[in-house]
Amino acid sequence: MARAKSKRKQQLEHALLVPVDWLEERSGLVGGLKYFLFRKVPRDTNWFHTLGSATLTAFIVQLVTGVVLAFYYKPSPNEAYASIQYITNDLTLGWLVRGMHRWGASVFIILLFLHMGRVFLFGAYKYPRELNWLLGVLLLVLAMLEGFTGYLLPWDQTAYWATVVGINLNATAPFLGPFLSDFLRGGQEIGTDTLARFYSMHMLLIPGGLIALITLHLYLVIRLGVTSPPWSKEAAGDERKEVSTAKRGLLEPRPRGDGGVATDVRGRPEA
Amino acid sequence: MADELERPGETPEHEDAEAHLPSPTIWPFAFAGAVALILLGLIVNAWATVIGVALAVVFGFLWIRQVTHEVRGEPEPIEAPAPPTVEPEAEEEGPPRYERSKFLEGATIGIGAAIGAIVTLPVLGFAVAPAFVDQDYPEVDLGPLDEYPEGEWLIATFTSIPDDGKISRRTAFVRYNGMQDSVPSFSILSNRCVHLGCPTQPQGPSGETRELEGVPVVLTPTQPSGYGCPCHGGAYDVEGNRTAGPPVRALDRYEYSIVEGRLVLGSPYSVAEVEGEGADAVIVKYSPSDPGVHVDGPEQYLYPYVP
Numbered sequence: 073m074a075r076a077k078s079k080r081k082q083q084l085e086h087a088l089l090v091p092v093d094w095l096e097e098r099s100g101l102v103g104g105l106k107y108f109l110f111r112k113v114p115r116d117t118n119w120f121h122t123l124g125s126a127t128l129t130a131f132i133v134q135l136v137t138g139v140v141l142a143f144y145y146k147p148s149p150n151e152a153y154a155s156i157q158y159i160t161n162d163l164t165l166g167w168l169v170r171g172m173h174r175w176g177a178s179v180f181i182i183l184l185f186l187h188m189g190r191v192f193l194f195g196a197y198k199y200p201r202e203l204n205w206l207l208g209v210l211l212l213v214l215a216m217l218e219g220f221t222g223y224l225l226p227w228d229q230t231a232y233w234a235t236v237v238g239i240n241l242n243a244t245a246p247f248l249g250p251f252l253s254d255f256l257r258g259g260q261e262i263g264t265d266t267l268a269r270f271y272s273m274h275m276l277l278i279p280g281g282l283i284a285l286i287t288l289h290l291y292l293v294i295r296l297g298v299t300s301p302p303w304s305k306e307a308a309g310d311e312r313k314e315v316s317t318a319k320r321g322l323l324e325p326r327p328r329g330d331g332g333v334a335t336d337v338r339g340r341p342e343a
Numbered sequence: 344m345a346d347e348l349e350r351p352g353e354t355p356e357h358e359d360a361e362a363h364l365p366s367p368t369i370w371p372f373a374f375a376g377a378v379a380l381i382l383l384g385l386i387v388n389a390w391a392t393v394i395g396v397a398l399a400v401v402f403g404f405l406w407i408r409q410v411t412h413e414v415r416g417e418p419e420p421i422e423a424p425a426p427p428t429v430e431p432e433a434e435e436e437g438p439p440r441y442e443r444s445k446f447l448e449g450a451t452i453g454i455g456a457a458i459g460a461i462v463t464l465p466v467l468g469f470a471v472a473p474a475f476v477d478q479d480y481p482e483v484d485l486g487p488l489d490e491y492p493e494g495e496w497l498i499a500t501f502t503s504i505p506d507d508g509k510i511s512r513r514t515a516f517v518r519y520n521g522m523q524d525s526v527p528s529f530s531i532l533s534n535r536c537v538h539l540g541c542p543t544q545p546q547g548p549s550g551e552t553r554e555l556e557g558v559p560v561v562l563t564p565t566q567p568s569g570y571g572c573p574c575h576g577g578a579y580d581v582e583g584n585r586t587a588g589p590p591v592r593a594l595d596r597y598e599y600s601i602v603e604g605r606l607v608l609g610s611p612y613s614v615a616e617v618e619g620e621g622a623d624a625v626i627v628k629y630s631p632s633d634p635g636v637h638v639d640g641p642e643q644y645l646y647p648y649v650p
Contacts, residue, residue: 149510233541237574240540243633246645253633254474260631264507265473 123187147271152227221274370406483608491519520622528622541574615639
């Protein structure tokens with residue numbers, strides 16, 4: 073009885089794994105995913121290390137809710153406000169999705185700053201991770217631009233005048249300011265093109281840049297590994313002498329070559 | 344000499360024993376250009392076709408000569424300088440590189456860059472240029488002159504670009520100053536705060552709003568002691584001079600003209616400071632500038648001239 077059950081179980085397992093093996097053999101994606109998910113991290117990472125993935129999650133929430141909102145939003149001066157009202161008041165669960173997008177924007181920015189603070193206070197921006205800090209700063213700038221361009225889209229009085237002030241603030245920058253403001257408005261006055269231009273920047277241009285930079289950011293995180301907290305004894309070299317004697321004292325040994333392309337898909341991840 | 348073709352590498356003239364390549368030639372390109380000129384001439388001008396045919400004959404002849412020179416037993420003209428450039432570089436590092444692979448690499452990068460530039464530059468231009476060119480302000484009819492009593496301020500709300508609809512609603516403070524040299528004189532101030540562009544409000548009681556007939560203009564009489572901005576506390580006197588707060592110059596003004604007894608609004612312009620009052624005011628015009636931008640003083644040199 074038990075044996076028959078285990079045979080069925082084997083068959084089921086086989087049936088499940090055949091497509092995985094098929095995919096792995098042709099693309100190496102499964103091994104890559106395993107390498108990404110089960111890569112080695114310092115033993116004493118803590119909850120502060122989750123702020124980066126929390127920020128990523130907030131960004132994904134913004135992406136998904138934003139795409140759904142774009143189903144119904146109309147970026148034209150005569151229709152924008154009415155379409156927002158329609159989404160909020162008439163559409164089933166529209167208030168929820170718009171609320172997620174609206175409040176999620178603040179969550180995204182707050183998490184960005186918390187993540188940035190964690191990296192700063194842990195000294196995780198130091199060699200060899202300076203480049204990732206720079207990428208993070210660019211991501212922060214783009215996220216702020218998302219906030220700036222998204223704020224206009226509800227097209228109410230607050231949105232309009234806040235954007236007037238925001239654009240004119242840009243215009244006061246020396247030398248390039250007036251050109252920047254003309255570019256943002258699409259002319260010398262806020263007009264029919266301004267809203268569509270902000271919408272395009274908000275949902276196409278800037279998210280494209282964000283996705284590209286996040287990909288690079290993650291690549292460097294995986295390549296360089298995660299830093300130990302500054303109070304870590306391991307990082308000080310108490311346990312792993314061979315690491316601490318090297319110049320890259322804080323850098324954990326890279327799990328390179330032992331997980332890049334897994335040869336056995338069924339095998340459990342190494343430790 | 345004909346057997347030279349069949350057994351390349353054996354004769355001392357062929358030192359590059361690895362491959363027998365025809366020497367580089369420009370004539371196929373020139374011939375193609377001539378053919379293109381013929382086709383262009385068919386559309387544009389018959390003379391271009393004639394010139395194209397002549398060029399095609401000449402270049403075609405040169406091409407054929409080039410191709411057949413070995414058969415005819417003439418020495419290759421451009422063979423000597425080519426081999427020495429290949430060998431020293433090939434020795435420098437790793438596997439040998441051949442003329443052709445270098446050429447292909449250069450061609451791929453070069454042509455790729457050219458295609459990229461051809462595709463990208465117009466798109467980039469389209470993304471940026473419309474914000475800077477053809478920016479003009481259409482004239483706006485503000486109604487008959489007798490709607491504007493002498494010495495009285497009116498809040499005029501109008502549609503600056505009728506095709507754009509309500510998005511182009513703007514507000515100006517208008518006062519008729521009476522006749523000056525037998526021409527009606529107006530003071531027309533934009534309500535946009537020159538700090539950061541919020542709408543300023545007249546400080547003082549306002550009368551009853553009335554709509555003008557035939558034009559989308561709304562007038563409200565007011566007796567202001569000055570203008571104030573709700574956003575950051577900028578304050579101006581009735582002539583638009585800054586009296587307090589963060590603004591960096593006086594309120595912008597509008598040009599105007601009188602057409603068939605009606606007040607017609609022109610382009611806005613920026614003002615540093617107004618001396619005097621009403622019809623006697625002395626105003627220096629500056630090109631319309633963004634709020635927060637200095638138009639006079641040393642700070643003006645921080646900002647580019649925007650026509």
